[in-house]
Amino acid sequence: MTEKPIPTEEQMAIIRSMGAANNRPQRSPVLKTPADYGMDYEDVFFPSLDGVPLEAWFIPADSEKLIICNHPLTMNRYGFPGHLDPWKQFAPIEVEFNNVYKALHDAGYNVLTYDMRNHGMSGEANGGVTGYGLLEWRDVAGAQLYVQGHEELKDMTVGLFNPCAGGNAAMVAMTKRPDLFTDIKAFVCPQPCSSHIALDEIAKLQGVGDFLEELDMEGRKAGGFPIAQQTPHHFAADVKVPMFIIQVRDDLWSRPEDVQTTFNLLTIEDKKLFWIDGTTTRFDGYNYFGENPEQMVAFFDAHMN
Template sequence: MNINRIIKVSTAICFALIAVAAMAQNKAQESSQKEIKNTADAKTDEFIDGIAELMAYSARTPILRTPDQYGMAYEDIFFPAMDGVTLEGWFIAAKNSNKLIICNHPMPANRYGYPGHLEPWKNFGGFEVNFLPEYKILHDAGYNIIAYDMRNHGRSGAGNGGIVGHGIVEYRDVIGSLRYARSRTGTKDMKIALYSRCLGANSTFVAMEKYPEEFKNITAMIALQPSPPRAFVKTAMDNAKIPNGYELFDQALQRKTGYVLDDFRPVENSKADSIPTLVAQVKADFLMPFYYVEEIYNNISAKDKKLFWIEATDQRFQGYNYFGQNPKVMLEWFDTHFK
């Protein structure tokens, strides 16, 4: 074999080896990238599934405080929701008063509040939400109070397989509370107002839409932080920078509950609200943009309505403590409409 042929063969072998090495390197890179992608996909799935689980089933939290700790005598009560689910609560009586406020709560709280200062519930700011100071203020101002746990929360019964309907099944609890107040000895002739928070407010709007006759003689309402679930999801997915995150969440929620986000429509439901309503919201709420609440407020049919922004915090759950610490707006609203 002459020298030129040896050089050509050697060169060909070198190029072949380089090509094989390059292919091996590319496969290794592809494998590494695939592993990274799989890890990222797994983390994304875990993130989405965790939020979907909370929104599908909420969380039962303990009742850590009671009215007697704040100098209020009270009665443990229970009554049926419209569909028979047993709801538990408190009746706090005010002397020589015919004024009654019915209070419900956000998800995943209960009639007492939310133990966010304790593990494993520190995921909404790490502080406690306590409704008892509000009840004390209202009680001392001459208001009787019914405060109750919604289904699948606090000590109330389970309903709908434990699934949270973000108002589209919980409206039955709102109707149940009104019927209980109107049939109970001592409260059946009282003037009634509503204090509905988040999940409770969404549920009240649905109840108004389905059974407007139940709200004919309601004096007024405070709707604290009513919110479309889709607003929370969109904000979470945008912050996490997950492509198609909203759609992926919708699929995860549907697998767990049969519902999709468009099934929950507090913006549209709020049009059925024709009673005097104060809407209050943390304006800088980091969990969702304030304009969603503006939409709800603008859609309320009542001519007598007011929008109040809670300032100086971006913590949504601090909004639930606000009127217990700053009661002026709350008291003025109820006092004005009970006259």
Template structure:
């Protein structure tokens, strides 16, 4: 990238990137389970710190198992309207300009016999605002994961159900942070499926490279981000938390995702102390959103993981 004024234009761009990184635009909930003929209950429950969270409880007849679904950054429980602006621009540089709809995933899980709790994290969807609207790549959001597990345990109709977690991207990071911080809450959780956990530093590096910005400006951007949210990029890494996750864990990732590098999720997988763990790669695409939509197209491996650990 050329910078004709000797740094000024690039400095302004880094300021804008830091501000956009700090506070995210909410996406609307454009779909509901009713579109797939599913009965559901609108529910609200508190996060660990009291932030009100909104979700859907989708019961399966005679189910004694439940799957808790969070969502990636920028999304809501329903998905992401990234075929529309301004959400289209969020991942368009990586070819991610198509809609993500999570309702088919809920239908697949329901039809496989699982009750489903799908909810919005703080500052997303219909859930409450918190932490001045800042995103933290899972640190603050880990409180929502704790709240969701406690909510399921506290309901009379779900309290004794065997529980699994289906966590994507930011929500997977949040789950790592939550399990590391509150292992007592997760003693009753049987397993985790994690789709595309992400180190923010790696994602930011990839974004800078895609824009032609030299990586020697990364420390400048890092400092700008810290001034907004009080965290450095390294503070947001889920890797240290992953080293404390002993749940049976299945991870998967688009191998050639241009928004990250394979080494990032591989390092998280290698760090997991879980005895029972697996990792598979999605091939033939560079689009991160294909990872988010993979389950509804090829659900067998994820369903097998849940069946093995929840029955």
């Protein structure tokens, strides 16, 4: 019987750093606003389901259609400043979600986009711990309550653009509070992600791929959830609205079977999966619809007109 390897001190330093970063990621700044992309907008705010203050933008359009947007972990409603230190050490690519909002706005959609807890300019909660959706679902629910109680927004036709952990959070919210999502017409979700898959792949790149148990424990020490719980696989079956998922097929931080499993677990018949080829960089998937909005707009148009 082969003995389990023991990490060296150097490897343990990497493991501790990864465990902490995965559960308490560094905030990134909101560097640009919709105005930088030629759009009028309003600064708004509302509480999460559990009272955390969430900062948001509302980008008006001349229609009765609304897309509610959030973002992945480490990012915010602007995107991610991967062109700047220290964030480029994590991923050297700037993500610009305002390009997505511009495409939606130009297609006639109002946009409401918010920073989730512990991200951007929104409030700190749960000791700064993130949960791949297990805590952030309360923010998704808060956005729904804000729209449903807003005099001008409550009667609009609503869709969701929720990427990565923001998409996970929406699936958790649909499981825990399905009553809040009966009016949602379409759900676009770039790159939903399971924590244990991402950690395993990144750990291999960092030379600590044999130590997923140690990584899990370091995350628990940082106050986080067990990584086996941090996956949309437990919640995808409760999505009851048409859903469109995209994923970088050869993403170095993920595996195709992870997203394929999420897609297969969806019980709805009206679902679509698109693979992005020609890159191994996960963050290219976050910029994809900003640069290639046609499929996204067509999906929303088909379900919200």
